[in-house]
Amino acid sequence: MKKFLKxxxxxxxxxxxxxxxxxxxxxHIPNEFQIKSDYLKTNTADIKTLLVxxxxxxxxINPEFLTEKAxxxxxxxxxxxxxxxxxxxxINELPALETVVLRLSYTTLFEQLKTGDESWRIKNYAIYTGxxxxxxxxxxxxxxxxxxxxxxxxxYTYYILKETPDYVNPxxxxxxxxxxxxxRLETLGELIAKKHTASHDxxxxxxxxxxxxxxxxxxxxxxxLLLVTLPAYGSYVNNLDSLQWKRTLDSGNLMDxxxxxxxxxxxxxTERFGKQYFIDVDHLNVAGAEKFSKIIDSLLTQ
Numbered sequence: 001m002k003k004f005l006k007x008x009x010x011x012x013x014x015x016x017x018x019x020x021x022x023x024x025x026x027x028h029i030p031n032e033f034q035i036k037s038d039y040l041k042t043n044t045a046d047i048k049t050l051l052v053x054x055x056x057x058x059x060x061i062n063p064e065f066l067t068e069k070a071x072x073x074x075x076x077x078x079x080x081x082x083x084x085x086x087x088x089x090x091i092n093e094l095p096a097l098e099t100v101v102l103r104l105s106y107t108t109l110f111e112q113l114k115t116g117d118e119s120w121r122i123k124n125y126a127i128y129t130g131x132x133x134x135x136x137x138x139x140x141x142x143x144x145x146x147x148x149x150x151x152x153x154x155x156y157t158y159y160i161l162k163e164t165p166d167y168v169n170p171x172x173x174x175x176x177x178x179x180x181x182x183x184r185l186e187t188l189g190e191l192i193a194k195k196h197t198a199s200h201d202x203x204x205x206x207x208x209x210x211x212x213x214x215x216x217x218x219x220x221x222x223x224x225l226l227l228v229t230l231p232a233y234g235s236y237v238n239n240l241d242s243l244q245w246k247r248t249l250d251s252g253n254l255m256d257x258x259x260x261x262x263x264x265x266x267x268x269x270t271e272r273f274g275k276q277y278f279i280d281v282d283h284l285n286v287a288g289a290e291k292f293s294k295i296i297d298s299l300l301t302q
Contacts, residue, residue, distance in 0.1 A: 019143055022142070022143050022151060022155070023141060023142055023143050025155055025159065026142040026143065026151060026154065026155065027127065027142060029154060029155075029158045029165065030164065030165065030167055031124065031128060031165070031167060032075070032167040032168040032172070032174060033075070033124045033125065033127075033128035033129050034128045035167060035168055035170065035172070036071065036072075036073055036129070036168070036172045037128060037129045037130065039071055039170050039171060039172060040071055040073075040090070040094075043069060043071070044093060044094060044095075045095060045096060046069045046096055047069050047070065047071050047094050047096060047097060048068040048069055048070065048096050048097060048098045048099065049063070049066060049068050049069070049070035049071075049097075049098065049099045049100075049101060049300060050070070050071055050073060050086075050087070050090065050094065050097060050099075050100050050101070051063070051070060051071065051072045051073060051074055051100075051101045051172070052073050052074060052078075052083045052086055052087060052100060052101070052102050052103070053074045053078060053083060053101075053102055053103030053105070053108075054074060054075070054076065054077060054078045054079070054103060054105065054107075054108075055074065055075070055076045055077070055078075055174075055283060056074070056103050056105055056230045056282065056283065057072060057074030057101070057103045057230075058072065058074035058075055058076065058078075058168070058172075058173070058174045059074075059173075059174055059175070059176050059279065059283045059284055059285075059289060060074075060230045060283065060284040060288070060289050060292055060293075061074070061101065061173065061289065061292060061293050061296055062169075062171075062173040062289045062290060062293045063171035063172065063173060063293075064169070064171065064173070064293075065290055065293035065294050065297060066293060066296065066297045066300065067297055067300070067301050068098070068300065068301075069096075069171075070171065071171055071172050072168070072171060072172030072173045072174075073086055073172060074103070074172070075121075075124070076118075076121070077113055077116070077118045077121055078113065079108075079111050079112045079113045079116075079207075080108050080109070080112075080207050080210045080211060080214075081112050081113070081114070081134075081206075081207070081210055082113060082125065082131070082133055083102060083210070083214065084210040084213060084214055085125075085131050085132060085133050086131050087100055087102075087214055087217065087218070088213075088217060089130070089131055089132060091217060091218070091221055091223065092221075097221075097223055098223060098224065099223065099224045099225070099226060099300055100214070100218055100223060100224070100225050100226070101225075101226045101228060101296065101300075102214065102225060102226070102227055102228070103227075103228055103229070103230060104211075104227045104228065104229050104248060104251070104252045104264070104266075105229060105230070105248075105282075106193075106196055106197075106229075106240055106244065106245055106248055106268075107196045107198070108207065108211075108248065109203070109204050109207040109208055109211070109247065109248055109251060110198035110201060110203055110204060110207070110244065111198065111203060111207075112203055112206075112207070114134060115203070120139075120145045120146055122134075122135050122136075122139045122145075123135070123138075123139040123140070123141070123142065123145035123146075126139045126140050127139075127140060127141075127142065173289065175286055176279045176283060176285070185233055185235060185275055185278065185280065185281055186235050187235075188235065188236075188280060188281050189233060189234070189235025189236040189237075189238065189239055189281045190235065190239045192236055192280070192281050192282060193236050193239035193240050193241075193281075194239070196240075196282075197240070197241045197244060198244060201244075201247075204247065208251060211251065211255065212255075215255055215258075215259045215261070215262050216259075218261055218262075219259060219260075219261045219262075222261075223261065224261050224262075224263070225255075225259070225261055225262045225263070226262075226263055226265060226296070226299060226300070227252050227255060227256070227262060227263070227264040227265065228264075228265045228266075228267075228296070229248075229249075229252065229264075229265070229266040229267065229268045230267065230268070230282075230284065230292065231267050231268065231269075231270055231272070231273040231277070231284065231288070231292065232268050232269070232281060232282045233275065233278050233280075233281040233282070234269070235281055236281035236282050237268060237269045249266065252264035252266060263299070265299060267292075267295075272291075273288060273291070273292075277291060
């Protein structure tokens with residue numbers, strides 16, 4: 001028995017030490033979630049606008065171009081159930097909050113992060129933010145949420161190559177380094193539109209419920225809600241499923257008509273944003289974000 005115990009400790013202790021070391025090092029790689037959390041903590045009394053949504057918001061609205069102090073709490077693949085968790089939690093912690101800006105994209109009512117291929121991203125909320133999301137035990141650890149190989153690559157890139165990962169400015173807006181050629185924009189539209197088209201509508205009713213709860217909670221706190229559908233490139237818009245888009249559009253218009261504190265602003269297909277304003281078919285680049293942010297600011301200050 002003693003030999004077995006010694007053998008067990010001989011193999012397990014090094015594994016435990018390695019795991020703890022990796023967890024510690026991974027948590028000290030700069031990331032956008034920590035930056036957003038820090039900004040929220042230091043500006044709690046002054047934030048008047050909270051921007052929430054997926055990468056469309058993350059890359060598409062820069063708080064630096066808004067008149068009032070704002071926090072961009074958009075993140076890659078963030079879905080409306082998590083949007084609700086964020087708003088529900090912080091609506092009582094931000095005394096100066098006047099407006100919530102929420103994206104209503106083609107995919108918003110048909111997906112949830114926890115049921116998709118990128119559910120591993122839940123660990124970013126569980127570890128680095130104070131948002132109470134529905135997270136499994138594994139999502140409270142870096143080493144259990146992502147493949148071992150991917151974690152090794154992150155450690156090597158940051159600590160050995162000294163390359164800083166993409167993240168955000170202090171108020172939460174992110175820039176994207178990848179830029180596609182004009183020819184690629186034309187061919188990419190159909191591919192991404194198909195990727196974003198839901199194979200079923202099982203989540204539609206539940207997600208519409210989250211949207212209604214967001215509007216209602218904002219109304220209770222006398223907070224305005226601006227629903228926005230951001231611009232997209234023509235090759236993407238032209239390949240959207242008509243039924244899925246109609247249900248999205250109808251939902252936005254319904255919120256606008258039903259709730260006096262809600263306005264729906266749809267600029268999905270607009271000539272104001274040509275190809276020079278896009279990173280890819282459904283994300284704005286730096287120039288596009290500046291232009292769209294100024295449009296949003298004009299709506300907020302009216």
